[in-house]
Amino acid sequence: MKQSIYRLCIELTNKKWSSFVLRKFVQSRLSKPFIPGFIRTYKIDTDELQDEIGEYPTLHDFFIRQLKEDARIIQFGENDAVSPVDGLLAETGPISDELEIMVKGKAYSVLEMLGADDKASSYIGGRFGVFYLSPSNYHRIHSPVDGTVLNRWSLGRHSYPVNDSGLLYGNAVLAKNYREITELQHRQGKVAVVKVGAMFVNSVEYVNESDIWRQGEEVAYFTFGSTVILLFEKDKFQFLGSKSVPREVKMGEKIGNFIE
Structure with a gap:
């Protein structure tokens, strides 16, 4: 029952008109006074910001903020992978022979995810x-x-929440939400970078249209909070065994290495 109610509420609110209204508001100057409250609510470290708080004209501009050049350290390594984002490394594990992954105790289809x-x-x-x-x-x-x-x-066309409630009660959100996929050829194997849209705004904006990606360089941004999934080929990659999951990670932090 709880799952059905959750899904019904999301279906009623996650429509084109609601997305349009929210997008228009956060991208308007009417949203600028909400920036200080947003900073306080989410305890954002303003010392990392590239610009002064007053220089952001809208909440959207603050949300997609850039950081000072030295705010993140890229732990470069030609046989290593680094975290593509700041966030929670929520789950790591094997991809089954049936092309399923387990996240929060639920199975998700990689075939459906990649299409x-x-x-x-x-x-x-x-x-x-x-x-x-x-x-x-x-x-x-x-x-x-x-x-x-x-x-x-x-x-995908629509996006539903990817927080704990969304993963628990939603309908395969990691495989069904709007998503942008980039497949890379590393010298040790292929890597799929799946960028999953969040509720209300299906927006992943690319800033790098090059056919070459360099470790640690910016390639895109989310308009609203969401999820990134990395997929690695069989016997090609191992996540760090010395660190626990789930854990908070910073962009550029080493998460594992390719197997030679």
Whole structure:
């Protein structure tokens, strides 16, 4: 019953008109007075900001804020992967032979997530990592590895919450939400970077249209909080075994290494 009520409420609110109204408000100057309250509510470290608080004309501009050049350290390594975002590394684990991953005790289909057999089959028996961004996080997305862009595509029309309630009661949100997928060729194997839209605003904006991604460089940003999923091929990658999951991570922090 609780699950059904949750889904009904989301269906009633997550419509084109509600998304339009919210987007218009946060992108208007009417939203600027809400920035200080947003900072206090989410305890955002303003010392990291590239610009002064008063220089952000809208809440949206603050939400997609950039950081000072030295605010993050990229732990470079040609055989390493780094976190593409600030957020919670919520789950890591194996991709089953049935192309399923387990997140919060629920199974998600990698085939459905990527949309086609030829795209998903490369990741049978591989590894995955799920990174959740809350509203407090820096929302720019960076490349986890050095790689060449093999393909880029988008799937899904609507987005539902990807917080704990959304994962628990939602309908396969990680595989069904609006999502932008970029597949990279690292020298040790392929990596899929799945950028999952959040409720109300299906927006992933690219800032790098190059076919070459460099580890740690900015490639895109979320308009609102969401999730990034990394997929690695079988016997190609291992997450750090010395650190617990779930845990908070910063963009540029080493999360694991390719197996030579």
